[in-house]
Amino acid sequence: MTEKKKERINIHEYLAEMEDIPGTRVFTAQRARKGYHLNQFAMSLMKAENRERFLADEKAYLDEWEISDEAKKAVMDRDYNAMIDCGGNIYYLAKLFSTDKKSFQFAAGSMTGMSQEDYAKMMLAGGRSPEGQRSIKGKY
């Protein structure tokens, strides 16, 4: 018989730590379940004909999906933080900002509360420091 594993990761501690990072929502199973339809909607924008249909009438297109009103509003407002709160994942939502012909830097910057110009400047200067941004509980 092969040797059994001696040490295992405690899944509850693992998942609790994921929630301890400032300004970050890790794409855990809980979020993936909540955002399933929103993310699948975003995936549908990989087809040119769907992009056209969506841009022509966003509300009508969104109504074809089992998405909450809150998530629909977040999409129509292009509020990426709110979409992530609804279980959206940035790589799925990338299909939405690509449909808008916007870049990853634009979308990321839009979530920070900074102007696009200030965000770009911060990146050029070496990015956001992790100092004080690592742990909510530990404050370091």
Next chain:
Amino acid sequence: MARVTTGITSSHIPALGAAIETGKAGDDYWGPVFEGYKAIKDWIAKPENMPDVVVLVYNDHASAFDQNIIPTFAIGCAEKFTPADEGWGPRPVPDVIGHPDLAWHIAQSLILDDFDMCIMNDMDVDHGCTIPLTMMFGDPAEWPCKVIPLPVNVVTYPPPSGARCFALGDSIKAAIESFPEDLNVHVWGTGGMSHQLQGPRAGLINKEFDLDFIDKLINDPELLAQKPHIEYLREAGSEGIELVMWLIMRGALGDKVRDLYNFYHIPASNTALGALILQPEETAGEPLEPRKVLSGGSFAEA
């Protein structure tokens, strides 16, 4: 017999492709990035360095896989792979040509070696796979080598552990070395380095973490492989977790490696970028000159 001669790491961000396509590769912002990569491009173009096959480790960014199917480790066994339409039309690059004989050999070997791979016979490849090819080979009518795409889930949690990735690399090496054809095989690890693309903490870069990661990847990968996910998340940003894929590359190179080239740049769009050439010590070639290049961000002032 087939041999793993080289490990390469590379960024795979879409902005690199966009910079080329919009003619910005030589401007003040992108110039240093493409200058840093030029050394690798020139090196790999030499016939003795050109791979026959690249096992290209990357993550699919919700292109081939959606929320319906989420394989932790997959391997592309098809004859060819078409560039995916990620919302702005497919990248204007050649189809990626596979090596089904070697890919199936690796897939079978890995499963017998306790890695339960997902086998893909019909798969589009996104920027994670095609940007590194563009950075290494430029803009040819056809890619100069065969490619076996090996997508890893680092999007939906939990991704595989660093230790599991490192062990997978070791099994890939053994699989390649038992393939009877004489092939020069590279294993590339892509993505990274520190970056966060979401939420108020977006834009995080951690130079100290990245440089330490590169050092340990070269010199002490077993220790590095023990790093838990939470450390990547806290120190290198939520998307910095892509770095576990570099451990697959490193695991495929054996115990000791020589770094032929070591390029680190801040920023490329939202990310810190690292591009390395590593070779197993016993068969390593000569380092490039310069061997180490650090550019951008706070290096600009130094």
